[in-house]
Amino acid sequence: MPTLAPLASPDDPRIDAYRVIKERDLVGRGGRFIVEGRTVLDVALSARNRFALESLLLAESRVHALGDLLAQAPDDLPIYTAAQPILDGITGFHIHRGLLGVGLRGEMPSMAELVASLPEEALVVVPLGITNHDNVGGIMRNAAAFGADAALFDFASCDPLYRKAIRVSVGGSLVVPFAREGSAEAILDLLAAHGFELLALSPAGATALGDIRRPKRAALLLGAEGPGLPESILARTRTVRIPMRAGFDSLNVATAGGIALHALTSGR
Amino acid sequence: MPTLAPLASPDDPRIDAYRVIKERDLVGRGGRFIVEGRTVLDVALSARNRFALESLLLAESRVHALGDLLAQAPDDLPIYTAAQPILDGITGFHIHRGLLGVGLRGEMPSMAELVASLPEEALVVVPLGITNHDNVGGIMRNAAAFGADAALFDFASCDPLYRKAIRVSVGGSLVVPFAREGSAEAILDLLAAHGFELLALSPAGATALGDIRRPKRAALLLGAEGPGLPESILARTRTVRIPMRAGFDSLNVATAGGIALHALTSGR
Incomplete structure (x- = not known):
């Protein structure tokens, strides 16, 4: 001591x-x-x-x-x-x-280095435009709890090492390898080049979460509450919805991500 | 107008x-x-x-x-x-x-009246000892999103109509019928008398969430983060775990509840 x-x-x-x-x-x-x-x-x-x-x-x-x-x-x-x-x-x-x-903080790998280092079977979380510290912390907590291999934030999202984000993550920000750089488009290009299937959570998603079979390499895309993921992103991804009651289709983004992570990791 | x-x-x-x-x-x-x-x-x-x-x-x-x-x-x-x-x-x-x-607020039904009014097939959320306004709000938001029939709070939990709880619930507190009174034991007695199966979320739960078949009348019990549900409650319920990574079995209680509500309602 x-x-x-x-x-x-x-x-x-x-x-x-x-x-x-x-x-x-x-x-x-x-x-x-x-x-x-x-x-x-x-x-x-x-x-x-x-x-x-x-x-x-x-x-x-x-x-x-x-x-x-x-x-x-x-x-x-x-x-x-x-x-x-x-x-x-x-x-x-x-x-x-x-x-x-x-x-x-020390030397952190670039996003390209981080993605190149991932195992053949991998699950990554991709928060895009998430500017709320609580939500970034909640996402890192869930990513840690469900053993996501990495979290890839666009630069528009806030830093998972902000004080409040670390606190809300209950330390998950210190556990899950992450990178934060560039645009959403650049991240998706990188992931596609590495064979990741892009699963985008969206209230109007084409496939219900329960019908998704987890691909070997899966990237779970999360957009900001309110606006959600932009059309340009949804158009190039597989869109996934969490079925909700008509008239109140509103979930917190970290909660929605946690539900999806559980669905993608349970039974493994 | x-x-x-x-x-x-x-x-x-x-x-x-x-x-x-x-x-x-x-x-x-x-x-x-x-x-x-x-x-x-x-x-x-x-x-x-x-x-x-x-x-x-x-x-x-x-x-x-x-x-x-x-x-x-x-x-x-x-x-x-x-x-x-x-x-x-x-x-x-x-x-x-x-x-x-x-x-x-107006006249609200007692918990006994609320439980007596529930349909034959029903899903209720039962937050016990949840004193954090954000968590109560998050639980009400998820209860609304997944169409829970009621939320039954013990008196030790905070009121879902607190200002911050309403705000965090994004209005869910105004949508889901709820009651808040008495002890956890009294609530469980009431639910058992009305034929509800008691499902208690706990990190050490006996059954994995994915293996639960939703009973006709289900009550989802949620305890405070940290202490969780007391042993006396767990001993009289069916305990359910959300499988997590070893070494980081930590989920926010509202998130855990959302994951369980999704699992119990998807496919219906």
Whole structure:
């Protein structure tokens, strides 16, 4: 277990990375991201995690309760502790869970490299134009739960390493290999070139989800709630609908994706 | 279409019901609830809705864009309009969507009456100890989308007519008949007496969801994330698991419920 380093002041330069964190902060800034709460830290310290941690910052009052988890941390991981008011002074907001960590994004493979590395039998999730952090987090949580091999976001979607997206993903953002770049069209070209069948979820999809037999390489396309996937995308994909009650055909996009992932993975 | 009533002042007594709305407000207070945004108003004005509206409050700038929807409102529904700053002064927060309504809860059937009124073939959702408004809203959205016949909440769960729960439900809270009262045990006794098979979602459930054949009368039990359903409940129900990847068996409760509702209703 690493040694704890108590902080005497919120101005300690060793915890500069935690200063005035906002929802959108720390993505891109030196390639760092923020981990919050026990469950996400558990994932971040586990073998499932794909990223290194740079440091942790804990409320003194939480150290005892987190002892079992901290024992799993690498010996050289700096763990700073402080009284709650100092902690809140550092971040600029009240840290309910009393636990933050800074992770390092490191070198990430390009989307082309990621797709080229996938196994022969593969299931990927493709969120297109998803700008809501909750939905991106929910999609990554479901992708992790159902063992999707990768998530491929277009650049119009928000980053799965945003603070809130990581939190909502319950750590799924740290587990599922992902890339985020380029246009929807470029992603579909890449997937088609690698033999993926493109399955697009759409309320007016031609085939009911229950009638889909999972292809060896499947890409599940998800569009933003409201507008959904554009016609130009639907025209080049196999469109799939989740049957719903007439007059209320409205599902959250992460929920719809979870339903489809379950249907494509159950029985395997 | 009703006549619009422009407001000259945020202190106008006719819009007392809108004053200083907070997340938890207006539930129980004179039996009112708050409707927000175009999509929920659409549901609230439709035949699917089970509640009466008392009034609407709109930003002047939104009146034109909402014209088609307002045309569906009853002629005697008061529709107040105001400039955005007056609107924000009334409610105490910025109304992004520029549209609020007050609904009337009215007389609601008891849980016993609701269960007694269900058809011979019925599917009900039973959220137990769900205290998160987002999750309650998500459950009601899914219940509406998959045509559940009712939702039965224990009193420990939060009210589906909380402002945020209605918003997250995209109006599903106004569509699905529900009751909220008593203990989990009392609800299960009632359902068992009416011939419902009790299906409890649990990560360690004995039967995989895909192997469940829907009984004529099915009750889908959902517990809070984290603790899940207590052992005393699981012991008297048929436990059902959603198969997930080893090491990340974590789904949002509303998502898990949506997956189960899809499995129980698809193919019908």
